[in-house]
Amino acid sequence: MIDILLFIVLPYLAVFICVFGSIYRIRTAPMTYSSLSSQFLESKGLMWGSLPWHLGITIILLAHVVAFLVPGFWQSLMSHQSVLLFVEAIGLGLSVLCVLGLIVLGVRRLTSSKLQAVTSTMDLVVILLLLLQVGLGAAVAVHCKWGSSWCSGTTTPYIWSLITFAPDISHIADLPVLVKSHIVGAWLFLLVIPFSRLIHMFAVPIEYLVRPPQNVVWTNSRKWASEENVFADDETRRHFVRAFLGITFGGFLLGVGTFRNIFLFFFGPRLSRKEETELMELRLARLESTMDQRKLELERQAANYILVCKFSELNAETGKYFIDYQMQPAIAFKGKDGLPLLISAKCTHLGCTVGNDVDGEGRILCPCHVSYFNIETGQPNAEAPAKAPLPHIGWVIMDERGKVLARRNTDGRTEGTIAAEQQETARVYIAKGQEERA
Amino acid sequence: MSKIGTTFNTISDFVKERFPADKLNYHSMVEKKEVPVHHMSWGYYTGGLTMFFFMMQVLTGLFLLFYYQPTVSDAHVSVEYINKYVAGGALVRNMHAWSSSCMIFFAMLHLLTAFAMKSFVRPRELTWIAGVILLFITFTFGFTGYLLPWNQIAVNATKVGLQSVEYVGQYLPGQLADVPRILRETFQGESSVGQSTLGRFYALHVVILPLALAGLLGLHLLQVQLHGMSQGVDQAAKRSEKFMSIFVFKDLTLWATVFLILFVLALCVPFESFLPFPLLAPFNALGSTPAGIKPEWYFYFVYYPLELLPFWVILVASMVVVGILIFTPWIFRGTSRRTLSFIALMAGAYLVIMTVFGEQIYQFFKH
Numbered sequence: 001m002i003d004i005l006l007f008i009v010l011p012y013l014a015v016f017i018c019v020f021g022s023i024y025r026i027r028t029a030p031m032t033y034s035s036l037s038s039q040f041l042e043s044k045g046l047m048w049g050s051l052p053w054h055l056g057i058t059i060i061l062l063a064h065v066v067a068f069l070v071p072g073f074w075q076s077l078m079s080h081q082s083v084l085l086f087v088e089a090i091g092l093g094l095s096v097l098c099v100l101g102l103i104v105l106g107v108r109r110l111t112s113s114k115l116q117a118v119t120s121t122m123d124l125v126v127i128l129l130l131l132l133q134v135g136l137g138a139a140v141a142v143h144c145k146w147g148s149s150w151c152s153g154t155t156t157p158y159i160w161s162l163i164t165f166a167p168d169i170s171h172i173a174d175l176p177v178l179v180k181s182h183i184v185g186a187w188l189f190l191l192v193i194p195f196s197r198l199i200h201m202f203a204v205p206i207e208y209l210v211r212p213p214q215n216v217v218w219t220n221s222r223k224w225a226s227e228e229n230v231f232a233d234d235e236t237r238r239h240f241v242r243a244f245l246g247i248t249f250g251g252f253l254l255g256v257g258t259f260r261n262i263f264l265f266f267f268g269p270r271l272s273r274k275e276e277t278e279l280m281e282l283r284l285a286r287l288e289s290t291m292d293q294r295k296l297e298l299e300r301q302a303a304n305y306i307l308v309c310k311f312s313e314l315n316a317e318t319g320k321y322f323i324d325y326q327m328q329p330a331i332a333f334k335g336k337d338g339l340p341l342l343i344s345a346k347c348t349h350l351g352c353t354v355g356n357d358v359d360g361e362g363r364i365l366c367p368c369h370v371s372y373f374n375i376e377t378g379q380p381n382a383e384a385p386a387k388a389p390l391p392h393i394g395w396v397i398m399d400e401r402g403k404v405l406a407r408r409n410t411d412g413r414t415e416g417t418i419a420a421e422q423q424e425t426a427r428v429y430i431a432k433g434q435e436e437r438a
Numbered sequence: 439m440s441k442i443g444t445t446f447n448t449i450s451d452f453v454k455e456r457f458p459a460d461k462l463n464y465h466s467m468v469e470k471k472e473v474p475v476h477h478m479s480w481g482y483y484t485g486g487l488t489m490f491f492f493m494m495q496v497l498t499g500l501f502l503l504f505y506y507q508p509t510v511s512d513a514h515v516s517v518e519y520i521n522k523y524v525a526g527g528a529l530v531r532n533m534h535a536w537s538s539s540c541m542i543f544f545a546m547l548h549l550l551t552a553f554a555m556k557s558f559v560r561p562r563e564l565t566w567i568a569g570v571i572l573l574f575i576t577f578t579f580g581f582t583g584y585l586l587p588w589n590q591i592a593v594n595a596t597k598v599g600l601q602s603v604e605y606v607g608q609y610l611p612g613q614l615a616d617v618p619r620i621l622r623e624t625f626q627g628e629s630s631v632g633q634s635t636l637g638r639f640y641a642l643h644v645v646i647l648p649l650a651l652a653g654l655l656g657l658h659l660l661q662v663q664l665h666g667m668s669q670g671v672d673q674a675a676k677r678s679e680k681f682m683s684i685f686v687f688k689d690l691t692l693w694a695t696v697f698l699i700l701f702v703l704a705l706c707v708p709f710e711s712f713l714p715f716p717l718l719a720p721f722n723a724l725g726s727t728p729a730g731i732k733p734e735w736y737f738y739f740v741y742y743p744l745e746l747l748p749f750w751v752i753l754v755a756s757m758v759v760v761g762i763l764i765f766t767p768w769i770f771r772g773t774s775r776r777t778l779s780f781i782a783l784m785a786g787a788y789l790v791i792m793t794v795f796g797e798q799i800y801q802f803f804k805h
Binding site: 261262264265266267268269271275279282283286287289290293321323326327328329345349350351352353354355356366367368369370385 | 501504509510511512514515518519523524525526527530594597598601602605629630720723724725726727728729730731745804
């Protein structure tokens with residue numbers, strides 16, 4: 001019964017009285033359609049009270065209106081965790097700002113002797129009511145978290161049921177007392193609008209943001225002297241309001257987008273088991289190839305002979321890469337004489353690795369600056385940027401027991417031969433001391 | 439004795455004029471400073487932009503430092519890891535790449551405009567020389583940073599770059615002929631570009647060069663604030679605006695805009711999308727060098743001539759250019775700004791043409 005009274009009768013009554021009361025007041029007493037300015041009487045406290053209060057409450061009320069009027073859009077926003085977090089955080093922050101502003105405004109009303117003269121009882125009631133309502137709102141934000149999300153299943157349908165004249169309080173019947181009090185507070189707040197200074201909110205002073213500053217000052221000589229300062233103060237306040245709005249909005253964007261990502265950047269990725277395995281395998285493979293490289297180096301320091309490949313693997317068209325004693329790339333071909341032809345693959349121009357495919361003219365190509373090297377002579381083509389020939393490398397052929405069958409020395413002399421039946425098992429080596437260019 | 443005294447006096451006068459102690463205060467360096475307004479005023483923003491990009495490099499570089507690992511086995515994987523897994527990693531890395539190019543572009547533009555506006559004459563010689571060295575440091579930043587991802591193009595381009603140093607040796611007489619080789623080996627650290635090279639380049643790129651650049655930048659900015667903006671045009675400008683806070687705020691607005699552009703660019707266009715994949719594959723010490731090894735675009739102006747002309751021509755030409763750059767304050771002391779603008783325009787045209795059409799010019803003369 002009491003619920004029906006508070007949540008159905010009261011709201012309709014409040015809206016009715018608010019609408020018709022306000023219209024009546026503007027028709028009978030249009031000059032009172034404002035919040036009687038007291039900046040004239042006391043401006044310092046006003047600045048620290050009125051500014052935070054109005055900045056806070058404007059944004060909070062706008063959020064309430066958006067949430068109730070376009071619930072679909074609101075809910076789609078709130079379904080992002082970070083947006084929800086920031087709306088809640090900013091909402092709570094702004095409500096604290098409101099409370100602080102209201103306290104300053106209240107203390108100012110109660111303590112300034114000049115203001116006492118123009119303060120009505122209704123003004124004090126309004127401050128008290130607002131303080132109560134904002135306090136309740138903040139308490140809801142603290143005790144019943146994520147209101148910006150749960151409102152879409154509770155208070156929003158309730159409001160819409162009122163708007164569509166099909167009142168249904170089942171949506172809010174089970175809400176905590178705290179929330180219910182906040183709702184009742186809202187209706188009471190509507191109720192007092194026509195009887196108080198609150199009516200000024202129907203005259204939204206949007207043009208204040210853009211119109212040239214106006215100032216009301218005492219016209220005594222002392223004030224005249226400080227007139228410039230007064231205007232400067234006024235400008236400062238205007239900038240402050242704009243900057244505050246800009247920073248709140250920018251901060252919201254930053255908070256939702258950048259800071260979260262910056263944090264996540266340093267937090268580091270959390271990989272799935274599959275990704276982790278893939279990454280590990282990749283790392284291991286790279287480590288192994290580095291290990292191979294190191295082993296090659298070690299081998300070249302210790303061993304007198306380094307295996308290039310099996311003799312049977314040699315090919316006249318496509319060379320086989322190997323690493324010579326200086327840890328530089330080299331290529332092994334089968335020469336025209338049927339014996340190995342080992343040639344350095346480090347381009348004599350700027351040290352790129354020369355390709356291993358022999359073209360129709362018996363040349364290999366360095367892709368960096370297009371030098372063609374004849375593999376028989378090592379000489380580059382005439383137009384090539386490389387001028388020096390690729391050096392040949394001496395080699396040794398051994399059978400599987402390590403007996404030397406043939407060798408080519410640094411001076412290009414060849415000793416020994418390789419019989420046809422030995423070709424299957426013979427292996428090609430480079431020898432220490434023979435690494436000097438042949 | 440008196441001769442020594444005169445020399446000493448000359449030096450001390452020089453220093454006194456470049457570091458006027460009476461101006462070393464906030465009032466004359468910031469509050470009193472004015473920026474002339476004329477048709478070349480846009481040139482005053484180029485230096486600030488270069489500094490902005492440097493700050494972006496420091497910031498994004500610090501970010502990358504958290505994940506990058508400077509070893510031959512891990513470097514490429516760690517870069518891939520940043521790109522693939524780290525939240526916003528690809529964006530940060532991409533911003534670092536785009537911003538590096540922008541920094542070099544604006545440093546060169548700054549040099550050309552400062553030259554055209556004759557901002558180097560007494561007492562601003564030190565500003566100019568510090569600026570020229572800053573430009574060289576910036577190029578070195580580009581060269582050392584290029585190696586760090588340890589992919590095919592990185593290692594092979596570094597090999598070519600370092601080998602070019604050794605090439606100088608053939609033009610030097612006697613014992614000196616060995617100096618370039620020793621120099622290359624010092625930077626390379628081993629017989630081929632490998633772990634030692636990577637370690638050295640990493641140390642240069644993240645510690646030594648930033649410190650050197652920051653120190654010189656301090657001197658550069660101190661000189662700029664001490665001596666104020668140069669006049670910039672031959673007839674004294676009719677109007678000027680306060681440095682603090684009109685110009686500073688304009689500068690900040692420009693930085694904010696440029697940041698937005700950089701951010702969106704880095705978000706949308708991967709810097710690496712201009713290279714074919716084989717060049718971005720991890721470096722393979724045992725394979726052949728893939729085709730298309732090139733330095734970054736900002737080296738084209740010296741790379742393509744190097745491909746086309748004999749090495750000694752480039753060597754002599756670059757030594758002459760460096761000499762001219764360093765001694766500009768004395769060489770062009772009496773030249774009018776009209777002539778300087780013309781020279782700067784020609785130099786700029788050369789840089790643009792070589793950078794944009796270098797490939798075509800190379801193909802045209804080679805085939």
